[in-house]
Amino acid sequence: LSPLWPRLALSLWIWIGGQVIQVSGSHQHFHPHSIKIPGDITLGGLFPIHARGPHGLPCGELKKEKGIHRMEAMLYALDQINSDPELLPNITLGVRILDTCSRDTYALEQSLTFVQALIQKDTSDIRCSNGEPPLIRKPERVVGVIGASASSVSIMVANILRLFEIPQVSYASTAPELSDNNRYDFFSRVVPPDSYQAQAMLDIVKALGWNYVSTLASEGNYGESGVDAFMQISREAGGVCIAQSVKIPREPTAGEFDKIIRRLMETSNARGVIIFANEDDIKRVLEAAKRTNLTGHFLFVGSDSWGAKSSPIAELEDVAEGAVTILPKRASIDGFDQYFVTRSLENNRRNIWFAEFWEDDFRCKLTRPGIKLDPDKKKCTGMERIGRDSSYEQEGKVQFVIDAVYAVAHALHNMHQDLCPGSTGVCSNMDPVEGRSLLNYIRAVNFNGSAGTSVLFNENGDAPGRYDIFQFQMTNHSHPGYRVIGQWTNNLRLNLEEMQWSGGDKSIPDSICSFPCNPGERKKMVKGVPCCWHCELCDGYQYQLDEFTCETCPTDMRPTPNRTTCRPTPIIKLEWNSPWALVPASLAMLGILATSAVVITFIRFNDTPIVRASGRELSYVLLTGIFLIYLITFLMIAEPGVVVCAFRRLLLGLGMAITYSAMLTKTNRIYRIFEQGKRSVTPPKFISPTSQLLITFILISVQVLGVFVWFGVVPPHTIIDYEELRPPNPDLARGILKCDMSDLSIICCLSYSIVLMVTCTVYAVKSRGVPETFNEAKPIGFTMYTTCIVWLAFVPIFFGTAQSTEKMFIQTATLTVSMSLSASVSLGMLYMPKVYVIIFHPEQNVQKRKRSFKGVVQAARMSQKSLNEKQNGETKIEPDRTHTVFTDQQ
Numbered sequence: 001l002s003p004l005w006p007r008l009a010l011s012l013w014i015w016i017g018g019q020v021i022q023v024s025g026s027h028q029h030f031h032p033h034s035i036k037i038p039g040d041i042t043l044g045g046l047f048p049i050h051a052r053g054p055h056g057l058p059c060g061e062l063k064k065e066k067g068i069h070r071m072e073a074m075l076y077a078l079d080q081i082n083s084d085p086e087l088l089p090n091i092t093l094g095v096r097i098l099d100t101c102s103r104d105t106y107a108l109e110q111s112l113t114f115v116q117a118l119i120q121k122d123t124s125d126i127r128c129s130n131g132e133p134p135l136i137r138k139p140e141r142v143v144g145v146i147g148a149s150a151s152s153v154s155i156m157v158a159n160i161l162r163l164f165e166i167p168q169v170s171y172a173s174t175a176p177e178l179s180d181n182n183r184y185d186f187f188s189r190v191v192p193p194d195s196y197q198a199q200a201m202l203d204i205v206k207a208l209g210w211n212y213v214s215t216l217a218s219e220g221n222y223g224e225s226g227v228d229a230f231m232q233i234s235r236e237a238g239g240v241c242i243a244q245s246v247k248i249p250r251e252p253t254a255g256e257f258d259k260i261i262r263r264l265m266e267t268s269n270a271r272g273v274i275i276f277a278n279e280d281d282i283k284r285v286l287e288a289a290k291r292t293n294l295t296g297h298f299l300f301v302g303s304d305s306w307g308a309k310s311s312p313i314a315e316l317e318d319v320a321e322g323a324v325t326i327l328p329k330r331a332s333i334d335g336f337d338q339y340f341v342t343r344s345l346e347n348n349r350r351n352i353w354f355a356e357f358w359e360d361d362f363r364c365k366l367t368r369p370g371i372k373l374d375p376d377k378k379k380c381t382g383m384e385r386i387g388r389d390s391s392y393e394q395e396g397k398v399q400f401v402i403d404a405v406y407a408v409a410h411a412l413h414n415m416h417q418d419l420c421p422g423s424t425g426v427c428s429n430m431d432p433v434e435g436r437s438l439l440n441y442i443r444a445v446n447f448n449g450s451a452g453t454s455v456l457f458n459e460n461g462d463a464p465g466r467y468d469i470f471q472f473q474m475t476n477h478s479h480p481g482y483r484v485i486g487q488w489t490n491n492l493r494l495n496l497e498e499m500q501w502s503g504g505d506k507s508i509p510d511s512i513c514s515f516p517c518n519p520g521e522r523k524k525m526v527k528g529v530p531c532c533w534h535c536e537l538c539d540g541y542q543y544q545l546d547e548f549t550c551e552t553c554p555t556d557m558r559p560t561p562n563r564t565t566c567r568p569t570p571i572i573k574l575e576w577n578s579p580w581a582l583v584p585a586s587l588a589m590l591g592i593l594a595t596s597a598v599v600i601t602f603i604r605f606n607d608t609p610i611v612r613a614s615g616r617e618l619s620y621v622l623l624t625g626i627f628l629i630y631l632i633t634f635l636m637i638a639e640p641g642v643v644v645c646a647f648r649r650l651l652l653g654l655g656m657a658i659t660y661s662a663m664l665t666k667t668n669r670i671y672r673i674f675e676q677g678k679r680s681v682t683p684p685k686f687i688s689p690t691s692q693l694l695i696t697f698i699l700i701s702v703q704v705l706g707v708f709v710w711f712g713v714v715p716p717h718t719i720i721d722y723e724e725l726r727p728p729n730p731d732l733a734r735g736i737l738k739c740d741m742s743d744l745s746i747i748c749c750l751s752y753s754i755v756l757m758v759t760c761t762v763y764a765v766k767s768r769g770v771p772e773t774f775n776e777a778k779p780i781g782f783t784m785y786t787t788c789i790v791w792l793a794f795v796p797i798f799f800g801t802a803q804s805t806e807k808m809f810i811q812t813a814t815l816t817v818s819m820s821l822s823a824s825v826s827l828g829m830l831y832m833p834k835v836y837v838i839i840f841h842p843e844q845n846v847q848k849r850k851r852s853f854k855g856v857v858q859a860a861r862m863s864q865k866s867l868n869e870k871q872n873g874e875t876k877i878e879p880d881r882t883h884t885v886f887t888d889q890q
Helices: 005-028 064-082 104-118 151-164 194-207 221-237 256-267 279-291 334-341 354-362 398-419 435-444 579-604 609-613 616-637 642-679 689-713 743-769 777-800 807-830 832-840 853-872
Strands: 034-037 041-047 050-052 059-062 093-099 142-146 168-170 187-189 212-218 241-248 272-276 299-302 324-328 446-448 454-456 467-474 480-488 492-494 521-526 529-537 542-546 549-552 557-559 566-568 718-725 734-739
Touching (some): 041 064, 064 093, 142 435, 151 168, 151 221, 194 299, 194 492, 212 256, 241 256, 241 529, 256 279, 324 480, 398 446, 609 616, 807 832
Parallel strands (some): 041 142
Antiparallel strands (some): 521 529
16 A cells, blocks of 8 residues: 555544444434344445435435335345355355445445454554453455445545445446546446446437437536536537536525526527436426426436436426436346345344335334334334335346346456365455455456346446437326337437327427528538538529538539539520511611612613713622621621621621722712812812722722731631620520620721711711712712711610620620611612612603813802802802713713
8 A cells, every 4th residue: 555554544543433433323323324244255335225314414214216125136136146056155245235325425434334444453552451452343344345326426435445445336326437447446337337328318319310409417426427428429429519508506496497497498499408317306397397388398318317217207297208218228137026025024134224114115103112103104013015015116226236246246256266266165365355356357257147138347347338218108198108219239229210209299309400401502600509500592603512612603504493503504696586686687688679679770770871970880889888788687697607707707897898988989089079170170180980999999908908817816716605694693694606706896897987987978078068960979978977877876875785684686786777777878868869760750861961070160160159159148159050960971
């Protein structure tokens, strides 16, 4: 032993002599100290014969089942062992049994009796009256202790027994901290620790699909350790969160349980309640739930302290309905039943508490000398029989008490075979029994116990976990009861089909913090509570990548309706049956027909004066440009392809370039002729038809050259534009198949034609003073004015629809209609009057006399003079209308 041993032994002895004996004596009258049965080897026993005493008294009322039944189970096991010729032959086991009174401090005082023989007492100063040394009776040596029952008592006792190396085997203490082999190295138990029970309860919670539960524990080692084990295991395993962890005080005040229920309701989603509490606390929790009209709300998962007991739920069956409880797997021992029901006052005198049990069990009173009989109680006759004149049901831990006694007996038997081979009785090697050696033998035992299951211990002295799972069910209100619904032996086997809940409902109630998110929703976790989250919809073009993440679909895709994946975005193009195509196409077709009619008419009447006077060469060029302007509408509507895109680039600006190049050449010619006529009689250069064609083709070639440079830099190709039609609602998203022509490239393609148009308009304005007889300039002027108005309206419409969901359709329709309108204006104002005269008034299509350039000069001067006089307020001189027009006759 350590150097502190002498001082410790001395102090303990003083305490034993001064305190234990005094305490024992003070209570001897009401609760005899112990049961002592002599034997070759003595075992200790600790049992809660009495409850905790009220008002400061150490002991209270008798506990029939947990106290007397369990204690008698030890006596029964000793009888069986001592009569067994195979187990410890020729060795008798004795016993010293103490009452713990269900109080840890009182149990510690009582258990000091077990260590008295190990304390060396100094008697050198003590002499008898005759001078002889005193004869002090040596107390019996206890080699091992069976017990205790409550974990708090076992912990207290284990601390003193380990100092004296006395092995301890408990039959009911399940606190997880007793598995600590460093602190409680001499402690073993035949029941599994609450850490196994906590694991079983966690497996039950998971099997029921719960992830959000509260815990409720009675203050003390059992309740707090059980809940701590459950919380630790749930943290390590994950998947289950603790909403509330509530502790029931040892001495609860009035209203304490109502307060507990209110606190549990703060997290009302956590309907599951893991409860490690004693019977009284369980009952009062159920009563408080009933008072607050929460019957059926809480779903209790009870530990073995609840088990299959009826006392905690008496008259509270409706509140307890559906409660799932756990109990170490056990069996009723028939031999003990036969033993116990035959006990009587005559044959059980060794049990010093049996008379008290008899009075309590049969509700009668035994007569004692000097004690007056209570008139309210009948007199005991001694002829009563247990189970016949009183109700009897074997207490649940009887099996484990018997197994604990047998475990020590088997260890002693194996030890005797090893240390005393061939000898009968206890040999010198086992006198005394060395505690640590016996502990090793206890940890090594492996035998079939009283219920037929194996009894063995792991390295921490714990028995394997074997549990029955019960559920309290009410098939009807008159026959409620517990039903076995599963087992747990290192893993859970639970029959969910046999479970039923409040009102007989077969569906498992929910006890979860947050319901699962719908497809397409991600979890936004609540900080610090991994089982709680908010569901957020993956909006816009996002889809659910996993349960926590939303990702944006690729550009060419959009989310499915449930937003769990992406799907290809539909590809569209301008269809021929669309109103956006039908209207421009109809206008273009009418324009082509009208242009064709004009061309045919001009060809038919090619040599007539009107056709010749209009400038046949430039007219055919101009009509070609008008025809191409109409034709581009069909290319803009056609399905995009490399060929179509190439022709779009080429013809989009070419038709207009041809048209306005011809018009510009005409207006420029007229302007130069009349400007030159004002200054001299010499005609200007390049006014012949050949010169005019050459100038026109030069102007056109600029457009063609620009297009071919564009071809070289960026070859024509198609693209699918997914950004243009990508509204907030992804179901409306579309990819648009189109040519690689942006809005800017379209405007650039038309820009040269617009420059020609503006320049032509400028010359038309400058030529507005030309005499009416030289009237070719005026129709061109009106044409250009109208065309400018059309294109001024086109620009805001084209760019103003850039954000529209139908941008492509509107812009295509706007562009083609504007081009068709400008072509129609040119065709209508320049050629329709001529065609009208040719067809309907052929008498006007006659030859007029030629006018020389000298006549033109004269007309120009007269026109200038008339204009000046008008500006000076003088009378206007009308021009000579008898002159013929200036023609381009060849």
